[in-house]
Amino acid sequence: MVDVIGAGFGRTGTASLKKALELIGFAPCHHMVEVIKDPGTAAGWTAALGGDLSALQSVLARYRAVVDFPGALVWRELLELYPQAKVVLTVRDPKKWYDSAAATILRQDTRGEMTEHFAKNPAMADFPAFRDAMSARGLRRDLTEDEAIAFFNQHNETVRATVESGRLLVYEVAQGWGPLCEFLGAEVPEMEFPRVNESASFQKNVQRLVETGVADFE
Numbered sequence: 023m024v025d026v027i028g029a030g031f032g033r034t035g036t037a038s039l040k041k042a043l044e045l046i047g048f049a050p051c052h053h054m055v056e057v058i059k060d061p062g063t064a065a066g067w068t069a070a071l072g073g074d075l076s077a078l079q080s081v082l083a084r085y086r087a088v089v090d091f092p093g094a095l096v097w098r099e100l101l102e103l104y105p106q107a108k109v110v111l112t113v114r115d116p117k118k119w120y121d122s123a124a125a126t127i128l129r130q131d132t133r134g135e136m137t138e139h140f141a142k143n144p145a146m147a148d149f150p151a152f153r154d155a156m157s158a159r160g161l162r163r164d165l166t167e168d169e170a171i172a173f174f175n176q177h178n179e180t181v182r183a184t185v186e187s188g189r190l191l192v193y194e195v196a197q198g199w200g201p202l203c204e205f206l207g208a209e210v211p212e213m214e215f216p217r218v219n220e221s222a223s224f225q226k227n228v229q230r231l232v233e234t235g236v237a238d239f240e
Contacts, residue, residue: 024082024104026051026206028089029097029181030112031174033122035195036090039112041216042199043087046208051087057152064148067092071155075099091127092152095159097181108206109190111181116171123170128163 026048030036040053050056057063069077071092078099082088089110093100100107114122157163160173182192191205198215202208 026087027100027107027109032091034112034114037218038195038216039089048087052085053090061146064152068152068155109185111192120171
């Protein structure tokens with residue numbers, strides 16, 4: 023049963039949030055990397071992005087939390103499926119978000135590397151359709167900077183306007199453990215808040231995936 027819905031876009035600290043949620047008891051937490059680790063779920067996510075709620079329940083059946091893409095693109099459906107869940111909207115300065123996204127998830131050469139990896143791995147045959155389904159929800163690499171920032175801002179504004187205040191935490195990962203743990207009723211860990219998959223390490227993580235099939239963060 024999903025207890026935490028991460029409505030924030032990728033490149034707003036979602037990899038760090040995944041690690042943090044798992045450390046305070048909301049494990050496992052779904053993130054895009056989970057689809058890459060288990061490519062058999064791509065078809066289910068494609069159906070979910072197309073509006074199939076039963077498919078969405080199926081792909082998240084074993085998870086306590088969901089963050090990043092593709093979950094952030096179906097946040098309304100997640101609200102409907104899991105009415106008891108709390109929502110964490112990770113945010114950052116829109117221009118900084120765009121610069122990070124343009125250098126990582128929106129890079130055309132990243133797409134080329136991933137497409138090459140998909141072609142070499144028969145288990146990833148469903149990924150082109152999955153990628154197209156995310157594009158249909160607005161996550162397109164051909165957006166201009168202004169269009170991408172407008173898409174980002176509109177998404178965040180809509181989440182804020184839709185989710186009731188007691189159920190929503192608008193959160194910057196730079197705030198660390200305090201607001202997150204208070205919101206979720208969890209103890210603050212003694213360890214530092216995790217900082218992973220920043221722009222400097224993203225391309226290295228992608229390259230490791232392409233070369234070894236290992237999908238994880240540093």
